[in-house]
Amino acid sequence: MAFIFDGGTLDARQAREMRPQDGELSKAVFVPLDEARELPRKRLRTRLDAAVRGLDGQGPVYLHDGGPVW
Numbered sequence: 001m002a003f004i005f006d007g008g009t010l011d012a013r014q015a016r017e018m019r020p021q022d023g024e025l026s027k028a029v030f031v032p033l034d035e036a037r038e039l040p041r042k043r044l045r046t047r048l049d050a051a052v053r054g055l056d057g058q059g060p061v062y063l064h065d066g067g068p069v070w
Helices: 012-017 042-056
Strands: none
Touching: none
């Protein structure tokens, strides 16, 4: 399972002080969406795109193997 959550907006101080807490993460960065889309493999990119579409206020977007369930 993979989940993507909208964590809201961080102010500059919060962003500066943010540190990965999980041993699987080596770093966390903030990049514009266009640049963020180039970072993951296609499978994860489709999930990112679906998460961004979910920001329109219509609720969660559910995917199965990267594609729409319904």
